[in-house]
Amino acid sequence: MFKYRKRVFAATAAVALAAGLAACGGGSSGNGSGNGTSEPTSEAKGGDLLYYLYTPIEHLDPQRVYVGRDITNLSRTVYRTLVAFPISNDPEVANTPVADLATDTGTSTEGGKTWSFTVKDGVKWEDGQPVTCDDFKYGASRAFATDVITGGPNYILSYLDIPTDPKTGLPAYTGPYTGKGQDLFDKAVTCDGNTITYHFNKPWPDFPLAIAGLHMMDPYRQDKDQGDKSNYQIFSNGPYRLDGAWNKNKGGTLVRNENYDESTDSPELRKALPETIEFQIGLTPENQYDRLIADTDPNAITGTSVPPAYYSQIEGPIADRSVLVDSPYVYYLVPNFRSPVMKDPAVRQALAVSTNSDAYNVALGGDKAGSPAESIVSPAVVGYQENPAFSGSNSGDPEAAKKILQDAGVSMPVKIKFTYPTSETADKWAAALKETWDQAGFDVTLDGLGDTYYTVIQKPDKDSDVMWGGWGADWPSAITVTPPLFDSRPNLTAASDGQDYGAYDSDEFNKLVDEAANASDLDAQTAALQQADELLGQDVAYIPLSITKFYMLHGSKVTNYTTTPASNGYPDLGAIGVES
Known part of the structure; x- marks a missing residue:
């Protein structure tokens, strides 16, 4: 039986109010994790909940979704997996996986290289057919189709005991659509009745955390798989199902799943209080907060932080509906x-030296939005240390940057294109960054994208010179930060750059990742990852900007409003209800 490692929790809790586990790619308007509760409370079922979103959700496919907000929203409503994180504001409870579709939290052998789970009886898909071991096996297989199932987490490509193709550096199994290497996958993932067993090429002691934090191991019905066309389809095994089709630009509505059996689930994971949940896409952050402040939609919540220009309006009774x-x-x-x-x-x-992260954070919203970062690893994560490459001034030094360019004989101005997810707030921080960059000898073109941002920056043929990103640990270890972002081997394919948006490719870095992955204890793993982060700083593979916070408001008829570690600081749909 898996139990959350006390040592990890103690180290994490010491540096943060609450550490988010299922973090992954950050949304463009604000992401986070922490504790927040607000009255009123009610366990009554009923009512219609409205969820405001600004930009489209890029993936609803469980094997492709990789934004923390979307991962938890789907976990609480339509997708169940073997184990899951419970609803709790106690970090130790919230960060300890509990059984969901499995009968328990798993059994490991061979020092963590083999994991087995037994699937519960009586769990059904939305059409009434049972969820089977084979569905779990097929779901895991989809991640290996790296030319089709793009954008999602790829840990399983590195861990599952499948040989590597020397020509591509990727697993010799290429997924269910080609069938190439299927026999290799069938040896690595096996079904014996309701019991599924995963065989890894190295120890994976935190595998239950990975299952709970992501959807990459979710079951998937083979007869429902349409490859890339499945990206906006939802086939539910949870308390809700999609009513009709999802509209990428408008959203969709979840209604009760008639074939959901509450007795197979737990209220510590899903209370499923609202009768319907409508996701409404397209309102700008400013439009959202005009409505939230006026309480136009008292049944509304949002996945967007308060725009800085609206801070002064959050006072009196309105402030009672806010959470930071x-x-x-x-x-x-x-x-x-x-x-x-x-x-x-x-x-x-020169770009790093002239980056003014202080100005970025002021434009982002000041103390209610974040503070300058000294590493891409959050202080809430085991293995954090300030990266020496970024531990100086946070205000940018254009003159020093200009000298670096002059000494290197670089012709100025240096023309660069900066791609970022546009919004009124984002346009301001982009302009703030451009100011000191231009002073340093750059000529910056601002390229604000309003749609499918991550899809664009993951393309190998993008013409961006610099890009914005947001990331949080998939579980509380730096091994879920720097390796998934900069290990070129599982990321860089002909179809996608994965999470390695900048196409960083370093044998020295990859070697340190392997050293960390095969470490015999947490101290050795941490040491290797800290060396890897220092190398990233030396190569300027990234430039840290901000450790973020969320400042949000909700409608007056929303009940049980809470943000848990499992929800990454977003509203936790497992608990939230609405007065009917």
Whole structure:
């Protein structure tokens, strides 16, 4: 039986109010984790909950979703997995997986290289057919189709005991659509009745945390799989199902799943209080807060932080409906190593030296939005240390940056294109960054994208020179931060750059990742990861900007409003209800 490691929790709790586990890619308007509760409370079922979102959700496919907000929203409503994180504001409770679709939290052998789970009886898909061991096996197989199932977490590609193709550096199994290497996958993932067993090539003691934090191991019905066309389809085994089709630009509505059996679930995971949950996409942050402050939609919640210009309006009774929570996310910049100009280390170094993260954080919203970061790893994560490459001034030094370019013989101005997810607030912080960059000898073009941001920056042929990113640990270890972001082997494929948006490719870094992954204890793992982070700083593979916070408001008829570690600081749909 899996039990959360006390040592990890103690180290995490010492540096944060609450550490978010299922963090992953950060949303463009604010992400986070922490504790927040507000009255009124009620366990009554009924009512219609409205959830405001600004930009479209990029993936609803369980094997592809990789934004913390969306991961937890789907976990509480339509997708169940073997184990899950419970609803709690006690970090030790919230960060300890409990059984969900499995009968318990798993059994490991061979020092953590083999894990087995037994699937519960009586769990059904929305069409009434049972959820089977084979569904779990098929779901795991989809991640290996790296030309189709793109954008999602890829840990399983490195861990599952499948040989590597020497030509591609990727697993010799290429997923269920080609069938190439299927026999290799069938040996690595086996079904014996209701029991599924995963065989890994190295110990994975935190595997239950990975299952609870992500959807990559979710079951998937083979007859429902349409590859890339499944990206906006939901086939539910949870308390809700999608009513009709999902509209990428408008959203969709979840209604009760008639084939959901509450007796197979637990209220510590899903209370399923609202009768319906409508996701409404398209309102700008400003539009959302005009409505939330006026309480136009008293049944509304949001996944967007308060725009700084609205802070002064959050007072009196309105402030009683607000919450400020800590975040597991770090916002950062990544140079594109495929860009001819960014291949020059002097250019990357000058960019880092002239980056004004103080101005970025002021434009982001000041103390209610975040503080300057000294690493891409959050202080809430085991293995955190300030990266020496970024431990100086946070205000940027254009003159020093200009000297770096001059000494390297770089012709100025250096033209660069900065791609970021646009909004009124984002346009302000982008302009703040541009100011000191231009003073340093750059000529910056601001490229604000309003739609499918991550899909664009994951494309290998993008023309961006520098990009914005947001990330949080998938579980509380730095091994879920720097390796998934910068290990080129599982990330860089012909179809996608994965989470390695800047196409960073370093054999030295990858070797340190392997050393950490195969470490015999947490201290050795941490040491290797800290060396890896220092190397990233030396290469300027990223530039840290902000450790973020969330400042949010909700409608007056929303009950049990809470943000838990499991929800990454977003509203936890497992607990929230609405007065009917």
